[in-house]
Amino acid sequence: MTQILLPASVQNRVRQSFRRGLPSYHHAAVAQAQIAATLVQALRTAGAPARFDQVLEFGCGTGHLTTQLLQHFTVDHLTLNDLVPDCAAALHPILKQHSPSVTFQVGPIETLPLPPALDLIVSASTVQWVQQPADLIGRLTQHLAPGGWLALSGFGRTHFSELQALGGMATAPSYLDPRDWRHILPAGLHIGALYSKTIILQFTDTLDLLRHLRLTGVNGSARNHWTRASLASFDLRLRASLPQGAPLTLSYQPVFLIACKTG
Template sequence: MYDVTRSLPMIPDKQRIRLRFEQAAATYEQQATVQSRVANRLLNLLAETVAGFKPADVLEIGCCTGLLTEKTLSRFPGIDHFTLCDLVASFEQPVCRRIGTHVEKITFLAGDIEILPLPDRYDLVLSSSTLHWVHDLPGLCDKLHRHLYPEGLFAFSLYGKENLHEIREIAGMGLAYRSLEQLQTVVGERFQILAVEETRETLWYPTPIAVLQHLRATGVNSIGQQAWTRRQVADFAARYQDRFAGEQGVRLTYHPMFIVARPR
């Protein structure tokens, strides 16, 4: 069954998020096409913004199965120490397998970045497709500011107000996404924003049920509170097909936003 709620906006349930992403570990990378492209764009934007940047001590928030981790180690071979943080403790093994000989550089912190003590200061704090799940983004920005060196960088991507809007319109479920302007206001309290960008990604699926399967396979069905009945699934599928069908099937929209910033 799939999860659903009729009240907006949702406050993310961290335990549910941990469980859903843990369940999606085996299917995540096959389905996470947008997340992979977003990770690539984040690293490209970082390189375009600060030429010649060579971080030695890096923190990644929400490493999942290591998509961004692997790309970052390839992009910055001079990294001496790489701290990875994720709600899902079991992600440590697939990430370490993925990065091979770089594993000696890794410290893995299992838990919620909002409450975990951080053991170090960093040249770079990275996060891709994660920070929309946090409860208190201003508070997290304060925390990360304390753990960044003055010339360090905070580079991240998350999702904006149009993200998965098809699901919101049909099922009445979704996170309290910020607009790009709201995000810049929050981050700008503690950081000088060096680069900002937003894009749209449209994916096409053969049926509305395939959309739901995609969300489950990437852990994104973490926002619901209760399981749908068969009738609710059928009703969702009929209305989604009617509202969002096109020549390529039915669409699903992602709304990535990117920021590169430096501590004030």
């Protein structure tokens, strides 16, 4: 039998990591903020209507995508979801400004009970944490109303290539390139946009880079017990993997998907 959820211990670590990073996430997550803005722009460009009745956002975090969505679309009923219960409080200021009717549901999106006829499902920078993205997309599509829209961003196979080259710290279970998405999308979805892009962040030193990972909570699947020796060794290996004099960078590789249910 395929495993729908991440093993409980890994999911706990992901939850703890995002929970710990929550107070700093909103300001530190500069790449995710850009990604949320790009995703909403892609939804507009693909010709989505200006108003949606029933909307679901999963993995809402502190609301980078929620903010963009509510700024650019009118939403009547919004169901927000995250693994971390504390996100509900973080979203209050954003929701107060726009006042759609809101329900917040805590838990893994993979097993969350969903409303039957959603007009729009959105999610930014979260689907890479899902163990079986094909199953999830199949289920989400079943819960879309005919003519309903899907706007998702995840990350591609070369996401954080600098870290992957050193043996995959800060990895997530499902990095999917656009071609991978084409294979797993169910019939009955018309693709409006599907592309990847690279966002490169630069850091002053290795500690600065590791701090960024911690503040954004994205190293949830990694064990993070650094000693002076392990840090020194990581620093050496990271620098050795770069051309001489090259800046220390982290390459985000977001993948954007906009689709519409045809039948």
